[in-house]
Amino acid sequence: MSKVHVENLSKYFGAVSPNSVPALQGVNLSVEDGEFVTLVGASGCGKSTLLRILAGLETHTTGAVQCNGLPIAGPGADRAMVFQHYSLYPWLTVMQNIKFSRRLKVKRENLTSSDVEAASGRADALLDLIGLTKVADAYPNQLSGGMQQRVAIARALMGKPDMLLMDEPFGALDAQTREVMHDLILHIHRIEKTTIVFVTHDVDEAIYLGQRVVLMQPRPGRIHSIYPVPLPGARNQEMKHATEFRALKAEILARIRESTGLATDQDLLD
Numbered sequence: 001m002s003k004v005h006v007e008n009l010s011k012y013f014g015a016v017s018p019n020s021v022p023a024l025q026g027v028n029l030s031v032e033d034g035e036f037v038t039l040v041g042a043s044g045c046g047k048s049t050l051l052r053i054l055a056g057l058e059t060h061t062t063g064a065v066q067c068n069g070l071p072i073a074g075p076g077a078d079r080a081m082v083f084q085h086y087s088l089y090p091w092l093t094v095m096q097n098i099k100f101s102r103r104l105k106v107k108r109e110n111l112t113s114s115d116v117e118a119a120s121g122r123a124d125a126l127l128d129l130i131g132l133t134k135v136a137d138a139y140p141n142q143l144s145g146g147m148q149q150r151v152a153i154a155r156a157l158m159g160k161p162d163m164l165l166m167d168e169p170f171g172a173l174d175a176q177t178r179e180v181m182h183d184l185i186l187h188i189h190r191i192e193k194t195t196i197v198f199v200t201h202d203v204d205e206a207i208y209l210g211q212r213v214v215l216m217q218p219r220p221g222r223i224h225s226i227y228p229v230p231l232p233g234a235r236n237q238e239m240k241h242a243t244e245f246r247a248l249k250a251e252i253l254a255r256i257r258e259s260t261g262l263a264t265d266q267d268l269l270d
């Protein structure tokens with residue numbers, strides 16, 4: 001059974017009229033358990049809308065969307081989201097931020113002290129996984145952007161979600177930090193085995209991280225093609241120079257240019 005199953009999905013914002021263009025139309029997608037799928041495409045093609053529907057933060061208009069065989073009817077602990085702008089609590093330390101959602105759960109469900117201990121162990125392990133054990137007691141404003149985003153990822157993983165939904169999580173970071181984060185998220189994926197759906201504008205990022213790249217097109221937002229990435233499972237930065245990588249990148253960029261009505265480099269300059 002697929003982890004996520006999306007069938008003939010459409011999404012209209014506001015009232016549907018004969019002239020309205022759906023944000024999503026006829027979207028079909030299955031994501032396997034433990035898979036790392038990236039969504040790429042021009043601005044406005046519905047990447048965030050699709051991710052938010054999977055997160056249960058947005059409703060869909062027609063079609064079906066399921067997680068673990070059940071309709072998605074709202075947010076759930078089985079799905080965690082990471083956004084571009086680190087949403088850490090500035091008044092809590094790194095460790096307190098990571099444990100925060102867990103603390104609410106402990107209060108709500110009257111968990112026992114051994115549950116709390118297990119949660120502490122999990123938080124320590126996650127801190128180690130993201131390489132920030134030394135700054136457990138620091139506050140977010142004492143950390144770099146990349147470090148803050150690591151904490152946001154650890155916090156999302158705290159409840160052991162089945163699925164991590166990431167919307168341009170590294171979009172605000174500099175190129176070097178992004179490379180480090182790419183290898184970190186691949187490492188996390190190997191260790192945690194979480195299914196990941198990752199939205200990006202960056203074609204290099206989409207190919208380097210994804211086992212499959214879903215290319216979307218705008219007006220109406222829809223899937224143009226789904227490309228299996230012809231690279232070994234364990235990635236390294238050298239692979240960005242491989243012929244297969246460069247060929248897939250050229251193909252995807254050409255399709256994105258077509259979808260924005262900019263067919264050639266010359267058009268981009270005009």
Ligand SMILES: Nc1ncnc2c1ncn2[C@@H]1O[C@H](COP(=O)(O)OP(=O)(O)OP(=O)(O)O)[C@@H](O)[C@H]1O
Nearest residue numbers: 013023041042043044045046047048049050201221
């Ligand atoms: N809350 C909203 N109300 C009305 N229209 C919306 C809303 N959210 C998104 N849209 C529209 O839906 C379409 C898809 O938007 P979406 O944000 O999903 O695109 P995107 O691919 O994530 O774009 P970007 O790459 O710029 O983040 C766009 O035309 C957008 O204007």
Ligand SMILES: [Mg+2]
Nearest residue numbers: 047048049167
């Ligand atoms: Mg978006």
